[in-house]
Amino acid sequence: MNINKTSFEKIYRNEHDAKTKERMLLVLNVVYNNIIPAHATKDLHRSRAWASDWLKRYDKEGIEGLRDRTKSGRPTEIPEDIEYQIKKELSSSKQGWTTKQVEELIIKKSSGIKYHYIHIYRILRKWGFKQKVPRKVHVNTASKEEKDNFKKRSPKNLWMYSNSNRKMDLR
16 A cells, blocks of 8 residues: 555645644654654654554554544443433423433433433533533623622722733722
């Protein structure tokens, strides 16, 4: 699976993944520019073993060998049909959910499977749900009376600032 240098450089320039691009730079230097692997790894601040592994993968699989492979990980304990029901119930709600409410829903629907709230947050992100964050209210929507009631300090203790954000004087 030999690719000429110009084609490889073009593929390298169009690559978006930083890790893959770093591996491609290693191959470009070693295979196409005839740089010794030890010198190439020193320039990339990597180990020789790292370079050896990626060069072997490039020899066996070509450019696709330089890309990250999917990792299986631990399978989910929630069955797909119950996961679908939970997603449907969550998406039908207009008010949003807390992780505690989602945990109770998972326990109720999937016969006692318990997750830590941080993992529930990860599951919700994986399913495409985002955390609801309260909107900022602009200061100028409050009346002068509400602004005055909100202040904790008297005006004589506040610093005055100029337009250049330097301290001018103390009132």
